[in-house]
Amino acid sequence: MKLNIAxxxxxxxxxxxxxxxxxxxxxxxxxxxHEITWKPALTGAAAIDAVGEPYPDSTHEVCKNxxxxxxxxxxHPKYDxxxxxxxxxxxxxxxxxxxxxxxxxxxPTFTFPSLLDKSPLKRERIEGTxxxxxxxxxGGIYFGEKGRRDNGDTAFDNCVYTRAxxxxxxxxxxxxxxxxxxKLCCVDKANVLETSRLWRETVQAMEKDYPEVEVSYEFxxxxxxxxxxxxxxxxxxxxxxxxxxILTDEASVISGSMxxxxxxxxxxEVSLFEPIHGSYPQATGLNIANPMATVLSAAMMFENFxxxxxxxxxxxxxxxxxxxxxVTEDLADGGKAYGTKEVGDWLAANI
Amino acid sequence: MKLNIAxxxxxxxxxxxxxxxxxxxxxxxxxxxHEITWKPALTGAAAIDAVGEPYPDSTHEVCKNxxxxxxxxxxHPKYDxxxxxxxxxxxxxxxxxxxxxxxxxxxPTFTFPSLLDKSPLKRERIEGTxxxxxxxxxGGIYFGEKGRRDNGDTAFDNCVYTRAxxxxxxxxxxxxxxxxxxKLCCVDKANVLETSRLWRETVQAMEKDYPEVEVSYEFxxxxxxxxxxxxxxxxxxxxxxxxxxILTDEASVISGSMxxxxxxxxxxEVSLFEPIHGSYPQATGLNIANPMATVLSAAMMFENFxxxxxxxxxxxxxxxxxxxxxVTEDLADGGKAYGTKEVGDWLAANI
Ligand SMILES: CC(C)[C@H](C(=O)O)[C@@H](O)C(=O)O
Ligand SMILES: CC(C)[C@H](C(=O)O)[C@@H](O)C(=O)O
Numbered sequence: 045m046k047l048n049i050a051x052x053x054x055x056x057x058x059x060x061x062x063x064x065x066x067x068x069x070x071x072x073x074x075x076x077x078h079e080i081t082w083k084p085a086l087t088g089a090a091a092i093d094a095v096g097e098p099y100p101d102s103t104h105e106v107c108k109n110x111x112x113x114x115x116x117x118x119x120h121p122k123y124d125x126x127x128x129x130x131x132x133x134x135x136x137x138x139x140x141x142x143x144x145x146x147x148x149x150x151x152p153t154f155t156f157p158s159l160l161d162k163s164p165l166k167r168e169r170i171e172g173t174x175x176x177x178x179x180x181x182x183g184g185i186y187f188g189e190k191g192r193r194d195n196g197d198t199a200f201d202n203c204v205y206t207r208a209x210x211x212x213x214x215x216x217x218x219x220x221x222x223x224x225x226x227k228l229c230c231v232d233k234a235n236v237l238e239t240s241r242l243w244r245e246t247v248q249a250m251e252k253d254y255p256e257v258e259v260s261y262e263f264x265x266x267x268x269x270x271x272x273x274x275x276x277x278x279x280x281x282x283x284x285x286x287x288x289x290i291l292t293d294e295a296s297v298i299s300g301s302m303x304x305x306x307x308x309x310x311x312x313e314v315s316l317f318e319p320i321h322g323s324y325p326q327a328t329g330l331n332i333a334n335p336m337a338t339v340l341s342a343a344m345m346f347e348n349f350x351x352x353x354x355x356x357x358x359x360x361x362x363x364x365x366x367x368x369x370x371v372t373e374d375l376a377d378g379g380k381a382y383g384t385k386e387v388g389d390w391l392a393a394n395i
Numbered sequence: 396m397k398l399n400i401a402x403x404x405x406x407x408x409x410x411x412x413x414x415x416x417x418x419x420x421x422x423x424x425x426x427x428x429h430e431i432t433w434k435p436a437l438t439g440a441a442a443i444d445a446v447g448e449p450y451p452d453s454t455h456e457v458c459k460n461x462x463x464x465x466x467x468x469x470x471h472p473k474y475d476x477x478x479x480x481x482x483x484x485x486x487x488x489x490x491x492x493x494x495x496x497x498x499x500x501x502x503p504t505f506t507f508p509s510l511l512d513k514s515p516l517k518r519e520r521i522e523g524t525x526x527x528x529x530x531x532x533x534g535g536i537y538f539g540e541k542g543r544r545d546n547g548d549t550a551f552d553n554c555v556y557t558r559a560x561x562x563x564x565x566x567x568x569x570x571x572x573x574x575x576x577x578k579l580c581c582v583d584k585a586n587v588l589e590t591s592r593l594w595r596e597t598v599q600a601m602e603k604d605y606p607e608v609e610v611s612y613e614f615x616x617x618x619x620x621x622x623x624x625x626x627x628x629x630x631x632x633x634x635x636x637x638x639x640x641i642l643t644d645e646a647s648v649i650s651g652s653m654x655x656x657x658x659x660x661x662x663x664e665v666s667l668f669e670p671i672h673g674s675y676p677q678a679t680g681l682n683i684a685n686p687m688a689t690v691l692s693a694a695m696m697f698e699n700f701x702x703x704x705x706x707x708x709x710x711x712x713x714x715x716x717x718x719x720x721x722v723t724e725d726l727a728d729g730g731k732a733y734g735t736k737e738v739g740d741w742l743a744a745n746i
Contacts, residue, residue: 132586134586134587138587164516164517164520164623164624165515165516165517165623166515166516166517169515185536185554185587185588186587188551190588190589190590191589192589192593194557196558196593197557197558197559198555198556198557198558198593199555199556199589199590199592199593200539200553200554200555200556200589200590201553201554201588201589201590202551202552202553202554203536203551203552203553203554204549204550204551205549205550205551206545206548206549207547207548207549208548233637233640235483235485236485236489236536236537237536237541237552238541238542238543238550238551238552239541239550239551239552241550242543242547242549242550264640264641265640265641265644265645266644268619268641268642268644268645269644269645269647269648271645272515272516272623272645272648272649273515273648286584287641289584289615289616290615290616290619290638290641291619293616293617293619293620294616294619294620294622294623294645296620297620297623297624298623
């Protein structure tokens with residue numbers, strides 16, 4: 045296969061972890077006979093510094109014309125604590141999601157047996173946890189009309205959803221459930237919000253098309269509780285943008301493997317793959333960041349092209365490294381810590 | 396003191412736990428020389444069944460003219476899974492909050508040493524947890540304009556906040572922080588929402604009036620994570636209505652003492668006190684529900700009247716009962732389980 049991949053390294057540790065994912069992906073390409081052309085482009089604070097905006101048109105061109113986007117991380121401390129700064133890295137993120145139509149954010153949370161003890165939760169609560177959130181990513185209160193009235197004394201944000209937006213996301217949810225244990229949980233606040241009632245009635249109407257899928261409906265506050273109590277009772281969860289923002293982050297810390305979690309943002313034309321961790325500015329350039337989440341994101345990318353064996357080879361390499369203790373300091377637990385680059389080299393050599 | 400207390404027992408186990416709180420409060424009144432007049436009124440499914448609406452005008456009259464409201468729980472399974480039913484118990488709750496102006500929901504999360512092992516979190520993560528959420532309760536997306544367009548295919552919910560609403564809630568937060576460890580965390584999503592930016596700038600402007608309070612600003616998704624990782628790193632948190640709904644429920648399960656957590660909803664004129672647990676329909680009438688959260692809610696009520704010794708006497712009785720193993724089956728752990736009424740009797744006798 046010939047693959048054209050946009051490479052958005054971003055800020056902080058982004059470039060370092062991206063380098064390792066490229067290295068491991070190239071090893072895959074060589075082994076399985078694919079040809080990958082990497083197309084680097086600027087994003088985040090790096091793009092603001094260079095051209096004054098976080099998601100420049102030139103970057104959009106590269107992404108639009110690529111078969112997929114591999115993304116590192118964005119964010120820089122100089123933009124923190126000033127949410128009203130005129131240009132911020134996050135604006136680039138939102139602009140990119142909308143412009144590329146990345147409507148479904150796929151966020152798995154699973155456990156690695158060797159990491160279970162890193163979880164804040166007791167072992168018996170998380171063992172066997174393997175859930176996936178599908179978060180709607182281009183609608184809702186993030187993109188509705190927002191502004192001020194009354195000389196700035198009143199602020200408003202409008203949350204809007206159309207039936208078509210809900211159907212598009214829910215369809216992915218039903219399809220994903222069919223490939224897993226056929227359980228789907230629709231997370232909403234239908235006892236209060238009209239948009240949630242639209243979500244619920246739309247999903248209810250789709251149930252007949254997927255008779256094998258067992259659908260449950262839970263309020264977002266109840267899910268926030270049960271995620272901590274019994275995360276392993278969930279399988280596939282679908283939800284709107286803001287609830288997804290909160291719940292996927294909550295879910296990410298329960299497994300103890302947060303530093304290893306990949307994600308995908310799926311669009312109709314192009315999809316994007318990125319680790320869920322941030323740009324970790326303090327670690328920039330120190331060769332200590334864990335590249336595994338980015339490598340696993342690249343694995344999701346291969347699988348999304350239908351290259352399942354390739355994806356599995358990458359996952360197997362990561363599992364092998366974890367077992368062999370070839371890990372960065374965040375997982376070293378007093379043992380030997382390898383550098384970012386050394387872990388990447390080891391993974392590439394073990395493909 | 397002469398106290399006029401509206402008594403809204405509600406549904407499910409509400410009446411049983413309320414009975415115990417009344418009994419213990421009466422023991423307090425006798426010991427400290429107060430006179431309490433209880434004014435029962437209908438609410439929830441019980442009110443729908445009786446008069447067709449969940450918060451009838453007659454109940455509002457009773458509440459408005461009372462010095463405080465003691466509330467049990469509402470909700471009945473026959474209204475579940477049908478969020479669009481024409482009349483629902485929750486509507487009564489929202490109507491009551493708005494009509495009584497209960498703008499600040501106070502939700503403490505603390506630990507009881509004897510219950511630490513009930514937490515899904517590891518002991519070292521929760522030991523010493525003692526935080527309080529102040530959730531704004533009468534504004535935001537709960538009460539903004541909501542509806543449909545395009546023949547029902549588009550739904551919208553408007554989130555609106557005024558500076559005055561934020562100030563009123565934040566003032567309570569600063570004041571509460573002054574009585575505790577002087578740390579205040581403002582939870583928002585100021586990187587995305589205009590209402591959150593109003594929250595943040597309003598709280599920032601108030602900092603100078605409370606120079607001793609150390610204020611931090613955190614995004615709601617980050618708080619959803621840190622609550623699970625290091626709940627004991629928080630003290631007072633203030634937030635808007637919907638974020639508060641999600642985060643207070645998340646916080647409630649971390650301590651392992653959820654069944655014991657009280658809450659208050661403060662208004663300008665009258666305030667309401669209630670356990671955070673629900674109506675637990677399966678347990679109705681079985682004399683097994685734990686009345687302690689309701690008793691501790693009554694303790695908050697006394698303290699809100701400035702009757703600190705009275706509140707402390709109630710808390711002490713609960714602690715003593717926990718130590719003596721005078722507990723309902725949820726806390727019995729294989730040991731002897733007392734009935735709802737028997738726990739109430741024991742607490743009253745130990746005032
Ligand atoms: C940075 C922020 C705008 C973003 C979001 O809220 O979507 C982030 O929290 C995420 O989840 O990717
Ligand atoms: C029942 C529901 C409307 C209510 C809310 O969302 O406020 C409940 O979840 C709560 O937190 O008291």
